[in-house]
Amino acid sequence: MPLSPSAIALLGLVALPLILVLLMVNQRGLLVLGGRMKVNAFAPDGSNTPSGFGQRLVRAHANCLENLPMQAAVLLYAIASGQTAITDPLACVLLGARLFQAAIHLISTSPLFVWLRFAGFLVQLLVLAWWLLKLAALV
Structure with a gap:
């Protein structure tokens, strides 16, 4: 049976x-095995990794x-x-917007990318709001 x-x-x-999280484990594992960081030296927010990518990765994961x-x-x-007839038409839009937001999170925190990230988040919110209205039969 195919998935909806x-x-x-x-x-x-x-x-x-x-x-x-697998990317995070891989990044941290490579840093530890390469002798660049101690296993117990990682800040929970990723702020002390050698590049800003570690912090963006932690934040993207938390945001998901x-x-x-x-x-x-x-x-x-x-x-x-x-009632998947309500959610099916926009399900891939929601997933695509979530993937877009996470990818943008990983790439940069420049103002343009923050705006793009917000656009992806806004699409998700609008889809969820629309579904809730439809599922509650308010539209």
């Missing part, structure tokens, strides 16, 4: 933070986890209640 777009989006939203509960809840509700 809603199920694909849900799995993608769960896979993204897993991929980011901060938003996952509301995104997953709406998609799970639609799947469980048989």
Whole structure:
């Protein structure tokens, strides 16, 4: 049985933070094994890694986890209640916007990239708001 777009989006939203944490483990492991940092020297926010990438990676991961509960809840509700006809049309848009936001997070914190990141976040919020209105039969 093929996965619905809603199920694909849900799995993608769960896979993204897993991929980011694996990148974090890889980056930190290479620093430790290369003798550039001690295993117990990492700041929780990634601020003391040799490049700004470590801090951006930690923040991108945290941001994915901060938003996952509301995104997953709406998609799970639609799947469980048989209402994926509401979420399917925009499910890949939501996932794409989440991937875009995470990628931009990793690339830069320049003002342009912060605006682009916000645009990706705004798309996600609008999709979720639309789904909630439709699922509550308010539209």
